[in-house]
Amino acid sequence: MARKTRRIVLAAPAAGLPTRATFRMEEAALAPLGDGAALVRTICCSVDPGVRARLSDGASYAPPLKPGEMIDAFCVGEVIESANPRFAAGDLVALGGGWAEHVVFPGRGYIQKIPHRRLPLSVWIGALGVPGMTAWFGLKRVAALEAGARVLVTSAAGPVGATAGQIAKAMGAARVVGVASGAEKADWLRSAGFDAVVDYRRTDDLGAALAAASDGGYDVLFDNVGNAMIDAALPLMRIGGRIVVSGQVADYNTPAAERPGLRNTAYFIAQRLRMEGLVVFDDLRSFPQAQEELSAMIEAGAVKTREVRYHGLEAAPQAFIDLFTDQSAFGRRIVEIGAEP
Ligand SMILES: NC(=O)c1ccc[n+]([C@@H]2O[C@H](COP(=O)([O-])OP(=O)(O)OC[C@H]3O[C@@H](n4cnc5c(N)ncnc54)[C@H](OP(=O)(O)O)[C@@H]3O)[C@@H](O)[C@H]2O)c1
Structure with a gap:
């Protein structure tokens, strides 16, 4: 039986400020794991203002999303199953995924193992992401x-x-x-x-x-x-x-x-x-060195980080809308989706 995940997709292209009706929650089958792929259980994900450019036609380095396509996000997650020699079940990763409880890394794109747990995991989709x-x-x-x-x-x-x-x-x-x-x-x-x-x-x-x-x-x-x-x-x-x-x-x-x-x-x-x-992403190859230096700055207190937390996948659309409308809270908006191992 195909494995399924809850995820949030584009319901209808946005005109102006996105609303809750721009998005829709659905249950969808997960893609089978081809060579190089990995199944990841999402622990938390981001909301990113640049994603707004994909919610309607406009200039962006990525094409507009079609209704029914998952909303992009950066995720921290745990590898559940892997057909990729670089990752094993239990690895913690940061990757380009989406608003979903499980995502399939298809074998290409942004993914990296989280090298240490000296900082909160969410930092890997924030100051170190x-x-x-x-x-x-x-x-x-x-x-x-x-x-x-x-x-x-x-x-x-x-x-x-x-x-x-x-x-x-x-x-x-x-x-x-x-x-x-x-x-x-x-x-x-x-x-x-x-x-x-x-x-x-x-x-x-x-x-x-x-x-x-x-x-x-x-x-x-x-x-x-x-x-x-x-x-x-x-x-x-x-x-x-x-x-x-x-x-x-x-x-x-x-x-x-x-x-x-x-x-x-x-x-x-x-x-x-x-x-x-x-x-x-043009600098992707240089991320590890930059992350090592920046991680040391954060651990030493020379760079401060700040977060606003939302609970549950269903909170992601409001967290996204808040990016443009809510002046009362600030920091990286993190949507908590699954438990940390
Ligand atoms: N080039 C890249 O590769 C790349 C990668 C990632 C992100 N980005 C871009 O980096 C920028 C910052 O991203 P972020 O994640 O840190 O988000 P962010 O700056 O926290 O975006 C939300 C904030 O923008 C400000 N804002 C909202 N509407 C505004 C308006 N009409 N006029 C002026 N300010 C307004 C508000 O803060 P205030 O009201 O306090 O100013 C709001 O809290 C975004 O534009 C994002 O697309 C670029």
Whole structure:
């Protein structure tokens, strides 16, 4: 008899902000294990703003999901059965899976064994997973961050931004400014080493607020938010400045034709600026070394992590919607699905 799992799939493409009706829970047969495959029992999974791009037609490095297809997520899980010589039953892994109680790793794609249990397992889909690796390679490879740099990080209290700001400090940045909404986020970011925090919701002149916080401009902008934020920061970039395009969380729910554009491109000439995006999986081979270094920073308390926990697979859609609507809680949103061994 075919084995089954409960999973959450796309019910109907989203227009604007996704709602609960965008998603549907179902029971589905698991694919048989071909060569190289592994069956994984999910312990916890993530909700990721970039997945919004797959819920309707739009530019993304992955094609849009069709109704009935499982929603992507990063999962921590336990291998239950393996047809892959690299994994054995009982191994703990982090992998690209989905909102499901069991997932089949098909033999190709993102999976790695969790090398130690000195940190909570969920960290492997947070600061040591894709969000942390995006921060790491965005700063190290794309921005080529140098000691003494002045860095601006947007959506700074999110898992990517918070890790980026703290890594920048640890790499010797002279000043790190974060953009985030609300006093609680600002307090936490200062406790994590940010030098200043700008609340974009409480200013009607974002450019002036970013200038006041900057102490002479920025060498690196690590942007998670989108064009309006980049445009506000462009006049503040110092000569040779680098803009890392990590994500566009403010624009994902807006139709392409209505998204803000960039007006301040003249600064690219005058200030010799460079703007570059990244897809973190391009750096996959270098994850283990980066994770070892970052893990040591987290264990030493030099990089702080923060989570919001949701219980049960059925909580995943609300956790996802909260990414765009809930300002009251912050940190990596983790959906607990199965028991830890
Ligand atoms: N390039 C890659 O390979 C890669 C990989 C992973 C993630 N990413 C991207 O990295 C970015 C950050 O990801 P994350 O997981 O850490 O999520 P996140 O930053 O925590 O995203 C949610 C946060 O975004 C902010 N936000 C929501 N709507 C906004 C709006 N309209 N304007 C400004 N800010 C808004 C809110 O915080 P505040 O209100 O406090 O700002 C919210 O808490 C995302 O855009 C994601 O797609 C890229």
